[in-house]
Amino acid sequence: MSRRLKSVASLAGIVAVVTLTTAASPRTSTRPTAPAKSPATNAANGKPTSKQKANTAAVARIEDAINIDWRVLAGLDYSNGKATDTLKKLEGKMVRIPGFVVPLDDFQDEGAEFLLVPYYGACVHTPPPPPNQIVMVSMAGKKAIKLNLFDAVWLSGRLKIASVESPYGTVGYQLEGLKVEPYSSK
Secondary structure: OOHHHHHHHHHHHHHHHHHHHHHHOOOOOOOOOOOOOOOOOOOOOOOOOHHHHHHHHHHHHHHOOEEOOHHHHOOEEOOOOEEOHHHHHHOOOEEEEEEEEEEOOOOOOEEOEEEEEOOOOOOOOOOOOOHHHOEEEEEHHHOOEEOOOOOEEEEEEEEEEEEEEEOOEEEEEEEEEEEEEEOOOO
């Protein structure tokens, strides 16, 4: 029997023993137990609070985010403001973009506003990328995050095609950031 099959077989045996033991063991208390309150409910009435509903909705939106890359963002002609049809369809939508964080101040370790760029070192002591390759990020609720220049991230949030001036030049996009996570190929 292969090593993997032995592991599965032994796990199945453990599950069977636990199931049989649990089913056969007498209950230590005959008193009925009250159903546990979900932590996502209001203690007074057992219903979700408006803040908890908003958090749940935000998580659902983040999970529905459309993965896009910098080639899509390059579809903005920053000289005249015209965008491709694909890019126009993303206006106001929840997106997920990979990139590198650039703090707006040189020695800033944390912040709720920063730039997202396609490659490491963009904007820092080099000419900045074109405006269609820079995203101005404002984290929702002004939530500060750790700003690390060296690590690639996935940034999820609501995309807006809008030109804005930054300390590093003109930016072609704004994003209301909802989630920052370490970059992976997935």
